[in-house]
Amino acid sequence: MNVSIVGATGYGGVELIRFLNNHPHLKIKSLHTSSQSGRSLYEENAHLMHMNDKLEEIDPEAIAKKSDIVFLATPSGVSSQLISEFSDLNIKVIDLSGDLRLQTPGEYEHWYKKTAAPHHIIEKAVYGLAEWNAEEIRQSTIIANPGCYPTAALLGLAPLFTEGWATATDVIIDAKSGVSGAGKSLSSVTHYSEMNENFKIYKVNQHQHIPEIEQQLGRWSSDLQPITFNTHLVPMTRGIMATMYIKVNRQTSTAELRDLYETVYEGHPFVRVQPLDRFPSTKQVYGSNFCDIGVAYDERTGKVTIVSVIDNLVKGAAGQAIQNANILMGLEETAGLWSSPLYP
Amino acid sequence: MNVSIVGATGYGGVELIRFLNNHPHLKIKSLHTSSQSGRSLYEENAHLMHMNDKLEEIDPEAIAKKSDIVFLATPSGVSSQLISEFSDLNIKVIDLSGDLRLQTPGEYEHWYKKTAAPHHIIEKAVYGLAEWNAEEIRQSTIIANPGCYPTAALLGLAPLFTEGWATATDVIIDAKSGVSGAGKSLSSVTHYSEMNENFKIYKVNQHQHIPEIEQQLGRWSSDLQPITFNTHLVPMTRGIMATMYIKVNRQTSTAELRDLYETVYEGHPFVRVQPLDRFPSTKQVYGSNFCDIGVAYDERTGKVTIVSVIDNLVKGAAGQAIQNANILMGLEETAGLWSSPLYP
Amino acid sequence: MNVSIVGATGYGGVELIRFLNNHPHLKIKSLHTSSQSGRSLYEENAHLMHMNDKLEEIDPEAIAKKSDIVFLATPSGVSSQLISEFSDLNIKVIDLSGDLRLQTPGEYEHWYKKTAAPHHIIEKAVYGLAEWNAEEIRQSTIIANPGCYPTAALLGLAPLFTEGWATATDVIIDAKSGVSGAGKSLSSVTHYSEMNENFKIYKVNQHQHIPEIEQQLGRWSSDLQPITFNTHLVPMTRGIMATMYIKVNRQTSTAELRDLYETVYEGHPFVRVQPLDRFPSTKQVYGSNFCDIGVAYDERTGKVTIVSVIDNLVKGAAGQAIQNANILMGLEETAGLWSSPLYP
Amino acid sequence: MNVSIVGATGYGGVELIRFLNNHPHLKIKSLHTSSQSGRSLYEENAHLMHMNDKLEEIDPEAIAKKSDIVFLATPSGVSSQLISEFSDLNIKVIDLSGDLRLQTPGEYEHWYKKTAAPHHIIEKAVYGLAEWNAEEIRQSTIIANPGCYPTAALLGLAPLFTEGWATATDVIIDAKSGVSGAGKSLSSVTHYSEMNENFKIYKVNQHQHIPEIEQQLGRWSSDLQPITFNTHLVPMTRGIMATMYIKVNRQTSTAELRDLYETVYEGHPFVRVQPLDRFPSTKQVYGSNFCDIGVAYDERTGKVTIVSVIDNLVKGAAGQAIQNANILMGLEETAGLWSSPLYP
Known part of the structure; x- marks a missing residue:
């Protein structure tokens, strides 16, 4: 083809x-x-x-x-x-x-x-969140490939929303991205001497990925509250981490929570739920199509912490696009994408 | 002396x-x-x-x-x-x-x-949060110099708590630090090839600065809820940003909020409240004793976003220690510390 | 196999x-x-x-x-x-x-x-400089895979020595490497806060790759002079650049010099001689098995400048090792290695 | 004033x-x-x-x-x-x-x-190489403040030329600079995603600092040969290292060489000749007006290696300019400049 x-x-x-x-x-x-x-x-x-x-x-x-x-x-x-x-x-x-x-x-x-x-x-157009919309993607001719931040956030939040653990609750997504997400266009923000050894917040409460995340969460949960979503630039080229805070509608434990994620993502080779009490860093998915997720339940606050990392240019862009192409053409989902992250 | x-x-x-x-x-x-x-x-x-x-x-x-x-x-x-x-x-x-x-x-x-x-x-021992405890510091002989994260977080939250805007609310502090905060001891976490081009979360919900922050907030607010506090390592040497999310007990606007901060920090030369709709990045305080703070009110969610940055080794350690020494000895607070950040 | x-x-x-x-x-x-x-x-x-x-x-x-x-x-x-x-x-x-x-x-x-x-x-043991020793490698059972610096240096110098342009001349190799070359063992030299935003020289005139380079050059030129070779650490994880200065035994031009390199490396897919007047930077081979080479003749001094870059962990280690395995087993030289560099 | x-x-x-x-x-x-x-x-x-x-x-x-x-x-x-x-x-x-x-x-x-x-x-206009031209500077009204590379190179080479150790010899200067040397103007070369995790050579044999270095060396040595000078960009903001190779007109040792430098630079507080067998890295002068120099004699090749580092924005620009202002106005040379490097 x-x-x-x-x-x-x-x-x-x-x-x-x-x-x-x-x-x-x-x-x-x-x-x-x-x-x-x-x-x-x-x-x-x-x-x-x-x-x-x-x-x-x-x-x-x-x-x-x-x-x-x-x-x-x-x-x-x-x-x-x-x-x-x-x-x-x-x-x-x-x-x-x-x-x-x-x-x-x-x-x-x-x-x-x-x-x-x-x-x-x-x-x-079908929203190409590959792990969740494969059915629709298969029958479509136009795929809207998801944004980098929404991919990290939605894959991290999906199990709580689709399994009914999160309802009418607020979600806080504090996201951090490598600079390649800003593309190839020159700007003073991404000028080396300005960005190196620097950590920046941008578009406070105004990032265009907010409605994209809410739209998909809204499909899973009819009583979604407006989300809080902020984005930062990290002095590195690739990688996104979304650190997310959310209250769930039940008593739970970190182990139980992790089981939920492992069960939900069984059969989805690109999502790697981390071992108990381990959390991903961005480099462990560098150059690959993986999304690595770690979860914790904080007994002091009753809140769940979810940490989701991707390579913004792969799972957050080109990799997921090819994954969608594979689904669209009836190929194996991993075709051409099953390569290990570059490390170190 | x-x-x-x-x-x-x-x-x-x-x-x-x-x-x-x-x-x-x-x-x-x-x-x-x-x-x-x-x-x-x-x-x-x-x-x-x-x-x-x-x-x-x-x-x-x-x-x-x-x-x-x-x-x-x-x-x-x-x-x-x-x-x-x-x-x-x-x-x-x-x-x-x-x-x-x-x-x-x-x-x-x-x-x-x-x-x-x-x-x-x-x-x-007196807790040496210089902008807030100067009276006690002046009369003390032992100063517990605040931690780097607590300094950034507390200076950012103080106006809301001391002025009664934040009561019985939960606070989410998503903090990011340069690697020098981990000190000079070797570890695989801070090995260059592991940390470069990487963004890591660590001590999820378990950082020892949690009780330090709660202790000081508790002095300002008798009905404090347990806080959510997480810490990340950024591939850079210096700088802390605390991005904070909190619900306040009134309708407000970004401008009104900013006015509150400007008023509270008048006369405190090391705290620089940012112009309206501008948010600090870590490099703008590099090597200096400044704490720069930006605030926003998100009308969609009713939440306040506070962004506070310091140099972890200066305002978050040595600089605040000298500031405390100045207060202790009756010197001008800025003595020896009034130097501009290194830029770029 | x-x-x-x-x-x-x-x-x-x-x-x-x-x-x-x-x-x-x-x-x-x-x-x-x-x-x-x-x-x-x-x-x-x-x-x-x-x-x-x-x-x-x-x-x-x-x-x-x-x-x-x-x-x-x-x-x-x-x-x-x-x-x-x-x-x-x-x-x-x-x-x-x-x-x-x-x-x-x-x-x-x-x-x-x-x-x-x-x-x-x-x-x-056969010295596994794949582009130059393929005959011997094919007949061997033990391969000594070349060092990272020697690979970059020797591929850059080979045409001048094997074609008789460099005889009894001194060579100066000023080499720079990403930090992963120092391996996974912890040391204060490679502690993040010491190495970040730093550029270091090390083992001045004493690097163990000196005799390795001289041994191979000596096979090509019987009247080799002792070489000057120095190594530096660059605050990045991967990549080596060898900048080399050498006097050749004839009048020439940059274009003629480039032609020599292009001719010599024809049929060697992993060596990419750069277009006229262009010089490689390390990132253009990131994660790949390529060695990119640019050359210039300086009319003011009569010296040749050669710039050779590789990824120290690929062409300088694992990649060349697999290339040697391919040669050894009679496979296509590029098998498993023909992937594009990661960029950006 | x-x-x-x-x-x-x-x-x-x-x-x-x-x-x-x-x-x-x-x-x-x-x-x-x-x-x-x-x-x-x-x-x-x-x-x-x-x-x-x-x-x-x-x-x-x-x-x-x-x-x-x-x-x-x-x-x-x-x-x-x-x-x-x-x-x-x-x-x-x-x-x-x-x-x-x-x-x-x-x-x-x-x-x-x-x-x-x-x-x-x-x-x-007087060339403001402060350590060497103070007499002329004092009597002048127009100072041409030296370039960043020439400052590092000339301070490193001066003792050999002024003391007659280097005559009619060729000099090779392999220089590396942090990116701030390229200034604030945007360009794809200094775009963060292009420059990060990259090491680049530029203006091969054509940098405009070549004639500046030769002009000053020519004042010290009447039979100067054209120099070889190349420049690289290091993925860091500040710092220059010049690694220099030169043949001297006598047998010597590293210790003797170091003594020469120590003697020549006695009374010049901003030049710090390194202890025997130690070589400077760029970070040890970060943000300061120091020029740190290490030297070695290579017995194998008979060549001298000189390593000279400065902060390109301080000793290589603003710091030396103020040093010149101090000399010009009859102030102490170190006035306003005697601060320690930022470390780490």
Whole structure:
């Protein structure tokens, strides 16, 4: 099966290339960018010098003729425009931006301050949280690949919500991300001398992933309260940790809680529930598609602490996109993705 | 006035030396260590090669004869033993360890898993949260210098508790620290290749600073609930950020909240309340004694977010210790400490 | 074909595991350590939690029965002892330590300050510089896998020496390495707070890789002068850059020089000679088996500058070891190794 | 005495402010920028929030009326224009850019690709290598503050050249710098995700500091050969190490060599010659005006290795500028600069 990548030279794009180069069934057929067509891939990406690919312009019809799937690794605000051109063609679309995730256009416009994608397309898009929506994904042609923070948060919270332990409770998600999440665009925030040896909070109470998390939690729990969600930049390139605090509706223990998670995630090879009393650090999933989760029950406060880590560019972007492609095409979920984290 | 430092070669010790070298009134009279007496200071600390000081053994009587103040920059479990030897001598003691902070020996033993200091000494020790306890500090001879995390957290929470905005509410403190907080002792956690490009959570719900924070909050609020407090290691050397979530007992706005903080901290030069809608990052206090605080009121959730940053080795250790020494000796609070952060 | 790894939990060991897990022909049969046998692999290596392997004790006879190749990912001084036990058994050995690299035991003892391996074994060992010694490797049973610095330096210098451009000239190799090269053992040099935001030189003129580089250069050039070689630690985990300065015995230009390199390395997929006037940085080979080389001729001085980068744990250790295994077993040289660098 | 700073918000500017805030004799009278006049200093520099200064426009006449010295912390190409306006006024100028360092305008234009400053002004400018040119500095009104790399390199090489040990020999300077040397302007090279966990070489054989180093060495040695000089970026914010290789014209030993350095630098408090067989790392001068130097004689090659480290923003920029101001005004050389490095 053939795939094409639009936005091939961004961080999401090159990570798709890294995995797809070793995928047993999906072959990269073409790479596309808006501004660098005609150049060689490696001119912009010295690490890919062993590849000879040329960058091509974005021609949806031509792409649809040669590929079965197109990955849109384009920024928010761009995907929403491209999607219209692809949606009538015979090609499946996996969009890595935030443009197709929110079902309510008004919500999108409120949080993203941009024009939403056409409503009839948003309606067709399935939210690609692979471990939880595989059924829908399988029957879809447009996948809205989840955001990096929502992936970490939702996989960490899901067992409590789907199993009925969390109801009408508030959730606090204190999230931390490596800097690659901010992409390749230059800004003073991500200038090396400003970001190195620094720890920053940003978009306090205003991150556009808030409605995305709430939308999915709301599907699991009808009486969801507004969540508290904050994001920080860590002086490292990759990795997300979501540290989450929540009250559950029963007396429990750390061991019982851990059992719940282990049971729920049985059969999901990319979620690794940690041994009792151990908590993940971001580096243990570096470069891989794993989501590692540790849990604790604090008897002093009656609160549950959940620690969920992913690599923001893999499980939080390109890796989950390929996992969705695998599901979509009826392949094994782990095809091309079953590699160990890079350590140290 | 003369001062001596016990534990002069640890991270707290050399930071005391850095500031005291430029202090207008306090002069370093002698430096002491348990294991390296007789050696030159710079053999262990190449950065101090411009100093000729020798390290001496720890002889409390000799120290008390030549100095007015002794700083104990020793680890927990060591200070509790040294303190007895110093407490009958005519010298003021500022202890940077956790040994004298908890008023209840049982609490200390529960959280530190070590033998507590003698009760009659603990009773005499004043908790040196400089901005809040100056009166008591002035009249004391033994100062328990606050922990790094508690300093960041308490300065951030104080206005809400002292002004009656926070009562019988739960507090969530999600704290992040640079690695120097773990000190100079080698461990696999702080081995470079393990810690670099990594973000770790540790001591989940079990950090020994929990009772220290609760003890001080409890002085301000009689109906305090147990707090939630978690700590993370950031791949950087210095800096702490405490991100805090709390419900207040009134409707408010970010502007009103900020005004409260500005009013409360007027006249406290080391606390810099940030401009409206701006939040501090750790590097903006790097190497300085400042505590920078930003606040927000989230209308969606009704929760207050407080972001407080310090340099863990300065305001969180050596800097606040000197600030306490200044108060103790009737000097200007800022003497020797009024230097700008290192940036970038 | 089956392989076993001795020293499976060190940085070299886990990197072997990472690549072998995706190798089409070599399967990990057993993992061995001296001190942790009986434990699960993931207890020491949380990033490998998706594997169920147990660590076993080191029993050479048992290993030789089940595997075709054993990788010794053990420290110098340990391999020299184990090698005797393996050398009479029907198993091929690839040793990642420095113990079998120097053909003269006296040299080994001078530079390593340890007892050399038995001379008859050293004589059988082939120096596994894969791009240059493939013929000998193919016919051997014991491979001395090259050091990380020598790999970067020798691949960068080889064309000038083998093509007769460098004769009786002095060479200056100024090398820089990420900290993982120092391994997993704790030391104050690699303590995070000491190494972060720091750049260090070490073993000035005394690094044990000096004789290893000279030995190989000496095979190419009979009138080699003693080389100058210095090593530095960079505050990063992975990557080596060797910046080299050498006078060649002819007038040339940067373009001509580059052509030489391109010609010499044609057919060697892991060496990527850079485009004209471009020089590699370490991150462009991160996690991969590539060696990227850039060259320049300085008309002002008549000197050639060569810049060679590798990932010290891959091409400088585990990757080259697997490349040697591939050659040894008659497999394609790139089998299991043809993956793109991790970027960013 | 009053001073003004032009270019107050760049990295050189804020470092001048940091030191001048604690200077006993020099007082900051005004701060100037080309683009942000009217704004508060701290709006651009959150770390300076304790200061109330306003940024002013650049009006040379007004500046000359209120200040005795003006620091030009402006980029190359800007200083050369401003200098004409200041040179007729009654004010001393210390220029931190490269615009006044090269005595031959053609050289400047060749290496900087910009228009040189007026020749009559260049002729009046004294090269402010403080330890070596104090006499001339004292009698001058325009100081060309040395570049960061040249400062590290020249202080390391000076004893060999001024004492006649190095004649007609080639010198190889392999220099490494923290990223702050690249300034505050955004570029993909210094984008966090590109620079972190990376080590880069840049401007191979083409750095504009080459002629600056040669010019000063040429003053000491009439038969100087063209030097080899290369520069690398280290993933850290501050610090420069120059590792230098040179052949001397006599047999010597490391001890004898070290004695030479110690003798030459006696009475120069900012140069700290390291103990025998010890070599400096960059962090031991972090945030300070020290230059630490270690030397070795390699008996195998007959070459001398010199390792020189500075903080590029202090001794390599703002610190040396203030040192020059002190000399210029007849103050103690160390005034306002005698502070310990920040460690760790």
